[in-house]
Amino acid sequence: MSSSSSNRDHEPLSIEVKDVTMIFNMASESLTNLKEYFIKMARHELFFEEFKALKNVSFDIHRGEVVGLVGTNGSGKSTMLKVIAGVLEPSEGQVVVHGNIAPLIELGAGFDPELTARENIYLNGALLGYTKEFIDSSFDEIVDFAELSDFVDMPLKNFSSGMVARIAFAIATITEPDILIVDETLSVGDVFFQEKCERRIQKLINSGDVTVLFVSHSMDQVERICERAIWIEKGDLRLDGPVDEVCKAYREQFE
Numbered sequence: 149m150s151s152s153s154s155n156r157d158h159e160p161l162s163i164e165v166k167d168v169t170m171i172f173n174m175a176s177e178s179l180t181n182l183k184e185y186f187i188k189m190a191r192h193e194l195f196f197e198e199f200k201a202l203k204n205v206s207f208d209i210h211r212g213e214v215v216g217l218v219g220t221n222g223s224g225k226s227t228m229l230k231v232i233a234g235v236l237e238p239s240e241g242q243v244v245v246h247g248n249i250a251p252l253i254e255l256g257a258g259f260d261p262e263l264t265a266r267e268n269i270y271l272n273g274a275l276l277g278y279t280k281e282f283i284d285s286s287f288d289e290i291v292d293f294a295e296l297s298d299f300v301d302m303p304l305k306n307f308s309s310g311m312v313a314r315i316a317f318a319i320a321t322i323t324e325p326d327i328l329i330v331d332e333t334l335s336v337g338d339v340f341f342q343e344k345c346e347r348r349i350q351k352l353i354n355s356g357d358v359t360v361l362f363v364s365h366s367m368d369q370v371e372r373i374c375e376r377a378i379w380i381e382k383g384d385l386r387l388d389g390p391v392d393e394v395c396k397a398y399r400e401q402f403e
């Protein structure tokens with residue numbers, strides 16, 4: 149059930165997720181204010197419930213695979229992407245990543261709303277490991293792709309979330325990363341921009357060895373782009389296999 153069954157099995161490993169459990173501590177009662185919180189804490193009356201967002205999840209992704217992560221809301225998809233991207237440390241288990249990751253995970257992560265779009269392109273590019281010279285030479289292409297040339301010197305706080313997503317996507321895909329991770333954030337853009345992003349992802353996929361891990365609320369999009377899907381449900385790995393099989397099983401649960 150957890151074999152990847154793709155034709156990339158002979159390729160070197162790109163992402164290894166080994167028995168990953170992610171526990172979040174949730175306050176077990178709702179506190180109305182900070183004072184109450186500190187009083188309870190001082191009295192050692194503050195209890196937390198452990199919430200497992202991921203439970204012993206394991207899978208391997210090979211170089212060049214294009215994998216969709218599916219599951220109902222709150223099932224742990226974004227948490228899984230964050231653990232892979234190194235944004236979150238797993239409570240148990242281990243993730244090994246081979247190569248550099250371009251993560252498109254949380255909208256606005258790596259951006260400063262007070263800075264202009266231009267300054268944010270340099271800031272975010274630096275976080276992705278690009279040199280200043282490289283950003284200088286790619287700047288126009290990034291701005292063109294994001295279709296925001298009239299707004300480059302405007303502070304980012306005046307941008308809509310869709311505009312921020314455009315910039316983030318344009319920066320992350322200006323080079324060919326080893327691993328591209330895309331969370332649902334892309335869906336905030338308008339439909340034309342989504343199609344443009346999909347074309348660029350497709351181009352990255354066709355051009356070579358890039359590994360793609362993709363979360364989308366659109367099953368059609370997952371089936372269009374991915375060859376394999378991993379279904380995570382309420383923190384459990386439910387099914388891992390060819391995209392049509394997994395999507396079929398996923399759809400059937402709602403029938």
Ligand SMILES: Nc1ncnc2c1ncn2[C@@H]1O[C@H](COP(=O)(O)OP(=O)(O)O)[C@@H](O)[C@H]1O
Nearest residue numbers: 172173201219220221222223224225226227228
């Ligand atoms: N930082 C956090 N602290 C506490 N709970 C969290 C945190 N991040 C996510 N969760 C919880 O973990 C579960 C999985 O969330 P998430 O990975 O965002 O799901 P998905 O992306 O599949 O919708 C949800 O119940 C969510 O509320």
Ligand SMILES: [Mg+2]
Nearest residue numbers: 225226227332
């Ligand atoms: Mg999510």
